[in-house]
Amino acid sequence: MLSINNLSFYFADRPIYFEASLHIKPKERIGLIGANGTGKSTLLRIIDGEYTPDGGDISKSKDCTLGFLNQDLLSYESHEPIINVAMQAFTRENALSARINKILSKIETEYNDKLLDELATLQTEFETLGGYSIQARAEEILEGLGFKTAELTKPLAQFSGGWRMRVMLAKLLLQKPALLMLDEPTNHLDLPSIEWLESYLNNYEGSIMIVSHDQDFLNNCCNVMVEVWGQDLVRYSGNYDFYREEKALRADLQQKAYENQQSKIKEAERFIERFKAKASKAKQAQSRVKQLDKVERIEAVESDAPTMRMRFTFQKPSGKIVAELENVSKSYGDLHILDEAEGMIERGDKIALIGANGKGKSTVLRMLANAENYNAGELKEGHHVIQSFYAQHQLEALHLENDLLEELRSAGADRTESELRAVLGCFLFAGDDIYKKIRVLSGGEKSRVALAKMLLSEANFLLLDEPTNHLDMKSVDILIEAVNNYEGSCIVVSHNRHFIQSIANKIWWIEDGKIKQYPGTYDEFKYWKQARDAEEKENKSSGLEAKKAKEEKKAKQEEYKKSKQNNQHLSQEEQKELQKKIRQAEKNLENIEKEINKLETDIKELEKELALPSTYEDTEKAEKLSKKHASLKKSLETRTLEWENAMLEVEDLK
Template identity: 50%
Template sequence: MLAGLQNVTFEFGARTIVKNATWHIQPNERIGLIGYNGTGKSTILKLLTGNYTPSAGTVEKGRDTSIGYLHQDLLSFDTDESILQVALGAFERVLKLEKEIEALGKELENTGDEKILEDYSNKLHELETLGGYNIHHKTEEVLQGLGFSNTDLKRPYKEFSGGWRMRVLLAKMILAQPDLLLLDEPTNHLDLPSIEWLEKYLQHYQGAVVIVSHDKYFLNRMVTKIVELYQKELHFYNGNYDYYEKEKALRLEQQQKAYENQQDYIRQSERLIERFRAKATKAAMAQSLIKKLDKLERIEEVRVDRPDLKINFRVDKTPGKVLVELNNISKSFGSNIILENAQAEINRGDKIALIGANGKGKSTLLRIIAGTEPFTGERKWGHNVEGSFYAQHQLEALNLENTIIEEMKECGSQMTELELRNLLGCFLFSGDDADKKIKVLSGGEKARVALAKTIVSKANFLLLDEPTNHLDMHSCELLIDALRKYEGSFILVSHDRYFISKTANKIWEIVDNKIKEFKGGYDEWVAWNEHIAKQRQSEATTFSAKNNPIAPKNEDKASVSPTPTRNQPINKEHKKELQKQQKQFQQVEEALNKNKSLLQQLEEQLADPAIYADKEKFLNLEREYKAAVETNAQLEKKYEEIFSLLLELEEQLKR
């Protein structure tokens, strides 16, 4: 066991967060910690890290267990160091060794002392054992995976916004490779490519991971166990999020049936007691039944903590067929070109998800459509279109002196106060919360008020920028249900793949400064991209076999060389370069296959428990394995680069 809770109760004043909870985290477990907003998920993580002390029970932790904890409070950290230096802080011991080795080297030059030489050699050995020669490469790889460009790496950490800072701290944490990684909403500040990269990285992470997230796709791919904080207790489910949903529904159904059966038994027993207690001959039987009822362990009736409220949009006017036309739209920030002569059209009934990596201009395009961002080109707004734009900057438009309910009343929705309070419940403002002043709310709470205002606006065209960022899963489901029933049209930016898959009927991407449209939902878009990737892989295999110099003897040699089309002469330089790249491709392919065989052999050796008895042998084997993994990554990168170049050259020769 790495860490855990043993009969733990924790209270904030009079409010109990968790009661008599026991949870043991084992090595290499992948756990999703879930629960409604405000139930105390982050509190549980803080108990595990020792930031909070339980009211009763004990928090357990292995003597040598190291814990990494990613949370929003880390953003208070600031420094003038580059983001590369901040992330390299994960290798504290390696950096210290480097300084000690440098100092010993200088001393050795001056004295030639044997004791210093021995110390120098030992530290060099330790540096090698810790993989000290690869830390820069490793750190750069992780930062790039999380969306940073090469030029970003030397920029000061303090220049980056909160979301990008969180990525640096995430990189530092996963590079430190603690035995237990606690991640509180790690995908909140990531774009889709970075989320996909993080998934792949964590799937091979050599340690246990506990994740708090509202991203169902992420949880389904990442975890094999769900721990739910519900009604002040921890409930365990051995499966991913989809399994949890089915299993919980089944458990609640069984609990309800057991409750109803027990209630029937109690009612029958009480009727017998009433009938027999007055009769002297049956008094003993009545007393026996009373004792049985007193000892009976009562089954709780199934209660849902959160009422299943509905969000209903109201649309006043029906717009024309075309809502927005974009013609020859261009937009740039200095040398950074976002759009160049881009065309697009939004029609009535379109429910568009605008997806892609951060920095591609998704939010900029949303602002252009809304008319709040300057650009060159033409934007035509259709007949009877009434738009409502939700984005983070909408928070500034809130009246700080209003209460939440007063702010909602000013929207002109004609909803009653009860209806508005019910709607606010969907956005995590229950009971007296609706009477709080806007000025005392956190950034996340203000964002939820702004989103609620967008919902009641009676608009027939919505523009939504990251609408799920501050919602829990239940509220996301309610919003999904509302958007599916919404009679208007919308375009949204989101990194939540589950949310996109359930709401969008079209996908937009910004590719090569143009707006690329896919007519279909997110799952269809993913399937299409996988199909294209397989097709390219198939073409690569065919290409490789076709151009392999070691061809079967009976193969027609003429088929090896690409044939020019349209009777155009072959460019000799291109052909020469193609042959050169084909030879390199074959060499890299052979090296990759050889390295993969080596990796397999090393993995088999590492799987043998006997290897761990000899520390020196194990360390050497582990070093070999890490070097082979790094070589594999480099070869695969080279393989992809040459393959892309080969396709390009072959295409040029065909022209």
């Protein structure tokens, strides 16, 4: 479908690609990976035609259309409603619609067969292209990406850069190009939108090439990984987890082959050195020299690009309670975020605060950092708590005219220059880099400076708002290791599932104005939430059944009144038989009551066990207990309905 052949590309004198090749097949889902600065986004721009290669060529089939989502689209301006911007994807459909409307208007005053024929032709094509459903398709994708129905008619200009990017992504998805190229598509998405996009891409009919630092996203969406490595494109047939295993295996085989070849080369060199001056062996020595010249040398395995070294430390631990929110309410005008919400952070907690954008996650973080007021309630701070707050707005708060050393000195005035240089070295700033001005740094470099300032704070309570943004995968793994080794407390807002799963021992989310808590990892929380949602759906269904049962009960009560009047006219023998039936029905009712009491006791005991954090250390055990709990609840519902029917039977008989 698309072939990259012997591609070479330079920035000034620096080679980004040298004779690199790659073939993209139909329906392939490619994850394009590599360290920051290796040229991933550059490759997408070369394929899109924005950059011209210095060597080689790119060829594509006639039916290979391209769609490219890049970060430049953040600056796109329009006063059109976002639904209209998204529907710009339907170029032909829009042109047909405009022409159809023009003809319809013209027919009112100029009725003729030629116009009618043209109108019929255009309407047939419009219907064939699905023109009557384009608005519904646009609405579906925009709402999948997190927009509310009421927002679809608002102008694009009213939305922030991240939301504008979602509109441009929606427009691109609606175009359905043969090759969809996405540069960091998850950067501006919340968890529900990321999961929706994964589902959409998995059903996408064309080919996809994604640049992303989100490991879970790559695992869930890609079946091929292409690594930018040493000015070349190295292909791996599998998802990101497969790539990591396969790369390690390839590196091991290459290193062994290199060492084996080096051993043979040294042996040949020793032979040559020993016998080159000896007349009887000179010919053999010369032959060995020629053989060595012809050997295709295997390269030693290159070490990965340098990575950060990070370790958060503190001198004084906090008290047992780090922070506590009591009956806190927060609103922005008519938008209610919290309503008498409560939450407690204890020493050693590593909490992930998750959920869709606009739910108030960052607001809660700012409240805990005393950077946001609230309408009612109280925030209680623990003893000896020293906090440090990392947020995206802090990147903007960096002093642009400072160099790196000056910026770090503002956070660690008591540190020597050698200590500050050492900290900068941990974050990959070495040599003359420390004299760079903040204003010339990239987003990733600014993130590293902000993290370096946090490290200097020696805080025992960290508040992290999207700390993985702008970090590559290796840097994210370093941050995970640093947080896991940190002995203080932290609360994190993040949409990076790999990061959340790796560090969190508690999950917080905001629901109905309350802060809800789950005592376990993110994977355990997901499993629990799926079970809860399924149970709520079932309860909703059983609620309709209960309403029906209530109506039936009322009808039976009416019948009971009538039967009671009739019973007064029964003979003595019939009265005796009736009493026997009543005793049997009462006995049945008593047995059902005993079963219900036992089921309720078993459920309470099981819920106590499910509430224990230790239960979730064994995933298999937790799964069995959850299934057993669901089964007991279902049995209880069945027995309760049986009890109601048995009670009605007793009443009927009496």
